[in-house]
Structures are given as structure tokens and as C-alpha cells.
Amino acid sequence: MKAHFGAFASRFASRFASRFGSLAGLVILGALLAVLSPDFLTLSNLMNVLNQVSLNGLVAVGMTFVILTGGIDLSVGSILAFSGVLLAALLKRGTPGFLAILAALALGTFFGLANGAAVARFKLQPFIVTMAFMTIFRGATFVFTQGRPITGLGDVGLFASLGRGDIVGIPWSGILLLASLGAAVFVLSRTVYGKSVYAVGGNAEAARLSGLAVRTTQASVYAISGFFAALAGVVLASRLDSAQPLAGQGYELDAIAAVVLGGTSLSGGRGFMIGTLVGALIIGVLNNGLNLLEVSSFYQQIVKGSVILLAVLADRMK
Amino acid sequence: MKLEMRGIQKSFGPVVVLKDMRLEVDEAEIHALVGENGAGKSTLMKILGGVIPRDSGEILVDGRPVEIMKVRDAERCGIAIIHQELSILPDMSVADNIFLGSMPRTRFGLVDEVEMRRIAAETLARLGLEVDPRVKAGSLGIGQLQLVEIAKALIKKARLIVMDEPTSALSDREIERLFEVMRSLKVAGVSFVYISHRLEELFAVCDNLSVIRDGEYIATAPVAELSFGRVVAMMVGREIGDRFPPKTNKPGTVVLETRGLGRAKAFREVSFSLRGGEVLGVAGLMGAGRTELVRALFGAEPADEGQILIDGSPTKIDSPREAMRKGLALVTEDRKLEGLFLGFGVDFNIGAANFPALGSAGIVVPGRLTSYAERLVETLHVKTPAISAPASSLSGGNQQKVVLAKWLGREPRILVLDEPTRGVDVGAKREIYEIIDRLAARGVAVLMVSSELPEIIGMSDRVLVMRSGKAAGLLESDITQEKIMSLATGVSSS
Numbered sequence: 001m002k003a004h005f006g007a008f009a010s011r012f013a014s015r016f017a018s019r020f021g022s023l024a025g026l027v028i029l030g031a032l033l034a035v036l037s038p039d040f041l042t043l044s045n046l047m048n049v050l051n052q053v054s055l056n057g058l059v060a061v062g063m064t065f066v067i068l069t070g071g072i073d074l075s076v077g078s079i080l081a082f083s084g085v086l087l088a089a090l091l092k093r094g095t096p097g098f099l100a101i102l103a104a105l106a107l108g109t110f111f112g113l114a115n116g117a118a119v120a121r122f123k124l125q126p127f128i129v130t131m132a133f134m135t136i137f138r139g140a141t142f143v144f145t146q147g148r149p150i151t152g153l154g155d156v157g158l159f160a161s162l163g164r165g166d167i168v169g170i171p172w173s174g175i176l177l178l179a180s181l182g183a184a185v186f187v188l189s190r191t192v193y194g195k196s197v198y199a200v201g202g203n204a205e206a207a208r209l210s211g212l213a214v215r216t217t218q219a220s221v222y223a224i225s226g227f228f229a230a231l232a233g234v235v236l237a238s239r240l241d242s243a244q245p246l247a248g249q250g251y252e253l254d255a256i257a258a259v260v261l262g263g264t265s266l267s268g269g270r271g272f273m274i275g276t277l278v279g280a281l282i283i284g285v286l287n288n289g290l291n292l293l294e295v296s297s298f299y300q301q302i303v304k305g306s307v308i309l310l311a312v313l314a315d316r317m318k
Numbered sequence: 319m320k321l322e323m324r325g326i327q328k329s330f331g332p333v334v335v336l337k338d339m340r341l342e343v344d345e346a347e348i349h350a351l352v353g354e355n356g357a358g359k360s361t362l363m364k365i366l367g368g369v370i371p372r373d374s375g376e377i378l379v380d381g382r383p384v385e386i387m388k389v390r391d392a393e394r395c396g397i398a399i400i401h402q403e404l405s406i407l408p409d410m411s412v413a414d415n416i417f418l419g420s421m422p423r424t425r426f427g428l429v430d431e432v433e434m435r436r437i438a439a440e441t442l443a444r445l446g447l448e449v450d451p452r453v454k455a456g457s458l459g460i461g462q463l464q465l466v467e468i469a470k471a472l473i474k475k476a477r478l479i480v481m482d483e484p485t486s487a488l489s490d491r492e493i494e495r496l497f498e499v500m501r502s503l504k505v506a507g508v509s510f511v512y513i514s515h516r517l518e519e520l521f522a523v524c525d526n527l528s529v530i531r532d533g534e535y536i537a538t539a540p541v542a543e544l545s546f547g548r549v550v551a552m553m554v555g556r557e558i559g560d561r562f563p564p565k566t567n568k569p570g571t572v573v574l575e576t577r578g579l580g581r582a583k584a585f586r587e588v589s590f591s592l593r594g595g596e597v598l599g600v601a602g603l604m605g606a607g608r609t610e611l612v613r614a615l616f617g618a619e620p621a622d623e624g625q626i627l628i629d630g631s632p633t634k635i636d637s638p639r640e641a642m643r644k645g646l647a648l649v650t651e652d653r654k655l656e657g658l659f660l661g662f663g664v665d666f667n668i669g670a671a672n673f674p675a676l677g678s679a680g681i682v683v684p685g686r687l688t689s690y691a692e693r694l695v696e697t698l699h700v701k702t703p704a705i706s707a708p709a710s711s712l713s714g715g716n717q718q719k720v721v722l723a724k725w726l727g728r729e730p731r732i733l734v735l736d737e738p739t740r741g742v743d744v745g746a747k748r749e750i751y752e753i754i755d756r757l758a759a760r761g762v763a764v765l766m767v768s769s770e771l772p773e774i775i776g777m778s779d780r781v782l783v784m785r786s787g788k789a790a791g792l793l794e795s796d797i798t799q800e801k802i803m804s805l806a807t808g809v810s811s812s
């Protein structure tokens with residue numbers, strides 16, 4: 001009986017740790033920075049963090065869908081860049097902001113679908129497929145822009161506010177992130193589609209034999225990832241009032257790091273969306289704190305890498 | 319080598335799997351170890367091989383107590399285990415496979431390829447296997463690989479080799495070859511523990527036989543003093559009759575029919591009909607095409623020739639979803655690989671084949687999944703600590719009931735079962751049989767593949783026997799093990 005209770009208690013503890021371990025890490029990190037730097041816990045700085053986190057956060061929301069099915073998406077940075085320059089080019093030609101944004105999002109989704117089709121239809125390794133498309137999309141971006149940034153996009157309306165505006169002090173980009181996250185949480189936990197995302201990652205063959213639409217699910221998560229990468233591209237272009245063909249390089253790794261720090265398993269089937277927000281916040285807060293403490297950006301990379309390593313190690317320990 | 323295992327005890331959590339277990343194997347002896355699935359054979363052999371530690375008891379080699387805690391310890395004692403799933407790396411050469419973990423080195427610490435090939439060729443020749451040690455292991459047949467595994471054991475100076483179901487995928491010729499090798503090694507002083515479900519093989523090659531049941535030692539006797547019936551009675555522990563519920567089926571009209579059904583390289587020309595309210599058994603040896611047949615019916619790997627008729631009208635089934643829409647359900651052979659989401663909750667697993675019905679417009683209605691799963695857990699008496707407990711925490715029998723629950727929730731008209739009681743303990747077996755009978759009584763058509771002849775005979779109204787990918791015959795009455803085996807092997811037993 002006692003052994004039984006012990007097993008139950010330890011299972012409960014490990015479930016608690018897997019759900020809230022990363023949150024505890026974030027709280028500890030925040031507390032540490034609050035003590036070390038008086039500027040950290042000010043409202044304007046926290047809003048600044050939210051603004052900075054929004055880009056990686058948006059990409060990571062899409063990445064979470066992909067990783068839950070046991071896949072990976074390395075092409076998000078390139079999709080972000082192409083969506084950004086397409087948006088910029090359309091705006092330059094006088095296309096209404098609303099339509100230009102829609103076109104950019106459609107393009108990102110379509111690119112994502114290309115990844116998904118290759119993975120689901122031809123059963124290719126997601127790593128290789130998305131790495132190849134990462135290169136192709138980046139090259140396409142260069143061809144499209146002739147390698148030059150597109151600047152001076154105009155300062156009006158919906159487009160401008162996405163990256164720069166705020167409402168009662170809360171940046172629009174942060175609101176966009178939280179709204180996307182809310183929608184993603186709902187889809188994953190409350191819809192048939194969400195169940196099949198988990199099922200495909202947990203055991204694709206069992207899912208297929210249970211009559212779930214395995215291929216459609218596999219293909220669609222890459223489309224979702226492409227959509228969110230494009231959304232991040234729109235926000236970035238708005239924030240910079242320009243689109244760079246080199247934008248988004250390395251974003252895939254930050255997004256993967258956020259997902260993993262959030263407790264989602266790279267082998268698929270296990271994880272949850274809120275963890276990804278926490279993971280993205282950990283990375284954002286860390287960057288912000290190290291900047292406030294005036295740590296050189298060279299050391300920042302070492303610290304960031306070490307934190308990821310420690311987090312994964314802690315995850316293994318429990 | 320002379321081996322004694324005494325008083326071996328092993329529990330997994332609260333479940334006792336081995337209780338005061340004994341096993342004695344003499345030098346130069348081939349010793350059969352038999353018992354039903356889940357009796358504890360594999361656990362005992364895993365303890366002997368150092369794969370899992372024992373809780374108590376002792377192991378003696380040549381009369382001296384030895385400590386076996388790791389695989390290396392067992393190897394040092396001269397014990398080698400050849401598992402049912404061979405541990406062959408198909409992309410490495412035969413020589414590499416044989417020497418895996420014990421490669422000879424040159425003076426400079428590099429792998430001594432020349433020496434390795436020489437010894438490998440020598441050892442293979444000793445086993446009568448004429449293959450170049452440089453070829454990739456993946457290019458060899460299963461029978462040859464079985465011999466490569468033995469070579470691997472001999473290289474490690476094994477004096478006792480455990481073979482777990484070595485013949486399940488072998489042809490008759492390969493089996494005979496394997497037996498010759500075993501007999502000649504026996505003359506050289508090597509001992510064997512031989513595990514097989516095929517009793518006739520045990521009688522052909524073994525000297526003595528030990529029976530275990532439900533984790534307990536039952537008896538040991540020379541094979542020459544035993545009969546099939548006696549061994550089965552010892553394994554089961556009671557008369558076979560009461561293992562199965564009494565038959566009360568009243569077959570109705572034909573719901574499923576196949577005409578010349580086939581799938582390239584798997585099976586061909588299979589025609590049968592299945593009526594509502596009957597249990598049609600599908601028997602045959604491993605590799606006879608039974609699993610392939612039922613997977614084709616379910617659209618998992620669709621048939622490419624012939625016809626499937628449902629309620630008399632020809633129909634096409636090319637995906638599991640299509641099959642499910644037509645009222646079919648398939649409980650697969652390997653529940654861990656194909657049936658369950660092991661890390662997920664029991665509720666998720668039970669709902670997995672029916673998610674759309676558990677919500678509206680694609681949105682899962684909170685609580686509906688839970689109550690759906692709870693209702694089925696109650697109907698099938700699934701023992702689970704909580705409705706959301708991971709499926710991996712359940713026993714084999716309860717896991718199997720979860721898979722059944724997943725399908726029964728859909729109320730299928732045609733239930734296809736592939737080895738429904740594999741790895742399930744005797745008690746849960748009886749419960750599963752009762753569930754099958756209840757379904758048949760309600761008019762469900764049941765197609766059941768099984769390798770356990772008593773199960774086939776005890777449960778089926780009629781039996782379809784398959785051999786080498788074809789229907790070998792249909793038994794309608796007076797179904798006996800002998801009749802099934804002679805159809806399955808093509809050799810008449812008289």
C-alpha cells in the first residue's frame with residue numbers, strides 16, 4: 001500500500017514538474033534579474049520583453065504543432081523572410097495593407113504546405129525536407145529582392161501598428177502572440193484535430209489504424225508553422241519599416257529551443273502549448289536581463305546555450 | 319555446461335511474475351522450457367541473461383554459485399541468449415555481426431579484419447553455413463541469420479545457448495538444418511534451453527522438458543516419457559474444455575465475403591464467407607499470410623486482386639477509414655506498436671477511433687470523452703488506476719481490453735481480431751473470450767486469427783486454415799488440432 005502511494009506521489013510530482021518545471025525556472029530567473037537589475041521589473045521593460053518575445057513566440061507556436069507530430073521545421077526563418085519581402089513589395093506598389101498582409105500569410109501557409117506535402121506524401125525525413133526548403137526559400141527571397149532590402153513602407157494603418165503600435169501600453173505584437181497562443185491552446189486541447197496531432201506524434205501507425213487522417217494532419221502542421229512564420233515576418237517588417245532578405249536567420253533554432261524548454265518532447269506526442277510560451281519567455285527574459293546587466297553579446301550566447309542544456313538535463317533528471 | 323537456477327523470485331511492482339522458480343540443465347543437454355504466454359519463460363531467461371535483475375534465488379554454473387547482474391556477467395559465465403527478434407544489424411557484414419562487442423584487435427588497436435574474417439569463416443563452416451563473411455547480414459535469409467546468431471554465441475565461448483522461439487519464421491528445411499546444428503553442438507558439449515510453442519519440435523530435438531505456469535515451476539521430465547496431451551495439461555493446469563465459454567452461437571446471414579482475394583507477395587486466392595453471429599477462426603503457421611489477409615480486409619495494406627463483398631454487394635476497401643465506415647474493426651496483432659498510444663491516457667486510447675463522434679463540428683465536448691471511456695471501461699472490466707492513467711501502466715490483459723474497448727465503442731458489425739490474447743494471462747484470456755462470445759451472440763460477425771490451436775478450436779464455429787499465402791481448407795465440424803495442423807503444414811499426420 002505504502003509502495004503504491006509512493007509510486008502515485010512520485011508520478012504526481014513528475015507530472016507537476018513536467019507541467020510547471022519550466023515555469024518555476026522562469027520565476028527563478030525573473031527573481032534573480034529583479035534583484036540584480038533595478039530596471040528589470042519596470043512596466044516599460046516588461047512590455048519591452050513581451051514585444052521582443054512576440055516574434056520568436058509566434059514562430060514557436062507553429063513549431064509546437066510540428067514537433068508534437070514528431071517532426072521539425074527548419075524553414076521558418078526563410079519563410080519569414082520571403083513573406084516579409086513580399087509584403088514590402090506589395091505595399092510599395094500601393095496594395096492596401098490588409099490585402100498585402102493576407103497575401104504574405106497565404107504565401108507562408110503555401111510554403112509550409114510544400115514542406116508538409118513532401119513529408120506526408122513521400123514520407124521523407126522532416127529534417128532534410130525542411131532544411132532543403134530553408135535553402136530554397138532563402139534563395140527565392142534573394143532572387144525576388146535582388147539581394148536588396150526594401151525600405152520605407154509607409155507609416156499608416158493596420159500594417160504599421162502591428163509591429164510598432166500599442167494599446168494602453170501593451171504592444172500589439174504581444175496581443176497578437178497571446179491571441180495566437182489562446183487559439184492554439186484551444187485547437188490542441190479541445191478539437192478533434194488537436195487530438196490527432198497528439199495521436200500522430202504518439203504512434204502514427206496506431207493512429208492510422210484508428211482511422212485518423214494521419215497524412216492530412218502531418219501535412220497541415222507544416223502549413224500552420226508556415227502561417228505563423230509569415231505572421232512573424234509581417235510583424236518584423238512592420239517593426240523595422242522595411243523587409244530584409246536576410247531576416248529570420250537562426251529563428252528556427254530559437255523557436256525549437258522555446259518549444260523544448262517548454263517541455264515538449266522532440267520525439268512527438270508529448271507537450272503542451274503554454275509550455276512553449278514559457279520557453280519563449282525564458283529565452284526573452286534571459287536576453288533582456290543579460291542586456292540590462294551589460295553582458296557582452298559574445299557571453300550571452302554561451303549563457304543561452306548553457307541554460308538550454310541545463311533545462312534539458314533537469315527534464316531528464318526527474 | 320551444467321546450469322541450476324533455484325528459488326528464483328521476481329516481481330514487477332505488486333505483480334509477482336516468478337515464484338520459487340527452478341530450472342536444471344545438464345551438460346550437453348537440450349532442455350525444453352514450455353508454458354503459456356505470460357507464464358514467465360521470457361522473464362526467467364532475461365534473468366539468466368542478465369537483462370533484468372532477480373529479486374532473490376541463486377544461479378549455479380557447474381555447481382558453483384555465480385552472480386549475474388548484467389549481460390556481461392552472463393557472457394562471462396558462457397551463457398548466450400538468442401532472442402526471438404534477432405539482434406542482427408542488416409547493414410553490417412556477417413563478420414562484423416558475429417564479432418559485435420568482441421572484435422579482435424591488431425597491435426595498433428585497430429580492428430583485425432583479417433583475423434576476424436578467418437575466425438568467422440571457420441565458425442560458419444562449423445555450422446555448415448557457406449556464406450562469405452564479408453557480405454551484408456541483411457542479404458541473408460532468416461534461417462541463415464539464426465545460424466549467424468549461434469556463431470556469435472560460439473565466438474563468445476558460450477556453453478549454454480538459450481533459443482527463444484527460433485523456428486517461428488523458418489521453413490521446414492531450415493528447421494531441420496537448425497536441429498542438426500544443435501545436435502552436433504550438443505555432442506561437442508554445448509547445452510541448450512529451447513523455448514517453442516510448437517510441441518512437435520520439442521519432441522523432435524529436446525532431451526528433457528520443464529513446464530512452468532503462472533510464474534510457478536510445475537514439473538520436469540524426460541521428453542520420451544511425455545505425450546502432447548500430458549504437456550498441454552501441465553501447461554494449462556486443467557482440462558482444456560473449461561478454458562472457453564460454451565458455444566451458443568446462432569450464425570445468421572452472410573455479411574462479409576471474399577472472392578479470390580489477394581495481395582502481391584502476401585497472400586492470394588482467398589475466398590471465404592463470414593456470417594453475422596459466428597466466429598470464424600483463421601489458423602496457419604507463422605508467415606502463412608493470415609495477418610496480411612486481415613490487414614487487407616481492414617484496408618491497412620489493401621488487397622490488389624479479387625473482391626470483397628459486404629452484405630452481398632462488391633465493395634472497395636482501401637483505407638482503414640473506409641473499412642471503419644463499412645462497420646469493420648481490427649484489433650491488431652501487436653498492441654504496443656499498432657494498437658495503443660502507450661504514453662497517453664486510457665480515455666484517449668479508447669476514444670481514438672471515435673473522436674469525431676465525441677464532439678460536434680470538430681470540437682471535443684468536455685467530459686464526453688471521459689464518460690464514453692468510463693462506460694466502456696466498466697463494460698469490459700478494465701482494471702486501471704484512473705481513467706486518464708497512461709496505457710503503459712496497465713497489464714497486458716488490461717491493455718488488450720483497452721484496445722477492444724476502442725473498437726467496441728464504435729459498435730462494429732464485423733470484428734476482426736488478430737491474436738486477441740497474445741501476451742495475456744489466463745484469467746484475462748477467459749474474460750476476452752467471454753467478450754467475443756457476447757458480441758457474437760448479439761449478431762456481430764467475428765473473424766479471429768490465432769496461433770494458439772486450443773483457442774481456435776475452443777472459440778470458432780468454423781476454421782479457415784491458411785498455408786503459404788493461400789487458403790488450404792475450411793473446417794466446418796469435428797475440428798481437431800491434427801486436422802488443422804495437417805492442413806497448415808500440408809503433411810498428413812497419420
